[in-house]
Amino acid sequence: xxxxxxxxxxxxxxxxxxxxxxxxxxxxxxxxxxxxxxxxxxxxxxxxxxxxxxxxxxxxxxxxxxxxxxxxxxxxxxxxxxxxxxxxxx
Amino acid sequence: xxxxxxxxxxxxxxxxxxxxxxxxxxxxxxxxxxxxxxxxxxxxxxxxxxxxxxxxxxxxxxxxxxxxxxxxxxxxxxxxxxxxxxxxxx
Numbered sequence: 067x068x069x070x071x072x073x074x075x076x077x078x079x080x081x082x083x084x085x086x087x088x089x090x091x092x093x094x095x096x097x098x099x100x101x102x103x104x105x106x107x108x109x110x111x112x113x114x115x116x117x118x119x120x121x122x123x124x125x126x127x128x129x130x131x132x133x134x135x136x137x138x139x140x141x142x143x144x145x146x147x148x149x150x151x152x153x154x155x156x
Numbered sequence: 157x158x159x160x161x162x163x164x165x166x167x168x169x170x171x172x173x174x175x176x177x178x179x180x181x182x183x184x185x186x187x188x189x190x191x192x193x194x195x196x197x198x199x200x201x202x203x204x205x206x207x208x209x210x211x212x213x214x215x216x217x218x219x220x221x222x223x224x225x226x227x228x229x230x231x232x233x234x235x236x237x238x239x240x241x242x243x244x245x246x
Contacts, residue, residue: 113171
């Protein structure tokens with residue numbers, strides 16, 4: 067049977083990964099990135115990429131899976147932000 | 157000596173934790189949370205809290221340390237967002 071710490075770990079991973087979905091949807095829908103920090107999404111996307119590489123290195127499927135999804139979502143938000151910084155205001 | 161996967165893991169943890177600092181600073185400075193997703197910061201803050209509890213359960217100081225910092229930063233951003241939703245627009 068799955069232990070309590072394991073259950074909390076899976077819940078934690080699911081929540082932190084899933085949380086970027088509503089932000090990505092909001093950003094794509096409104097195209098508004100004014101109050102999003104470019105530094106945050108640059109560092110975060112790079113960090114998630116490192117987590118993914120780490121997961122591949124230690125061959126941990128949960129880390130690979132969670133961070134592959136987060137990477138797509140965070141990179142989408144980062145792309146919208148960079149686009150707005152370059153071609154629009156904010 | 158520290159191994160390459162370990163190094164990438166520490167780099168990943170540092171980047172994803174540190175990334176919320178510029179967002180928290182931007183949010184506190186501008187008070188603008190219009191393009192921040194309330195769902196994202198609600199789910200993310202709860203998720204980070206779960207990571208912290210998980211870290212305490214398995215007694216992993218790195219997980220505790222990284223998520224304690226992220227929790228403070230994410231909760232600060234969430235507080236600003238909730239304040240604006242309740243008392244201002246967006």
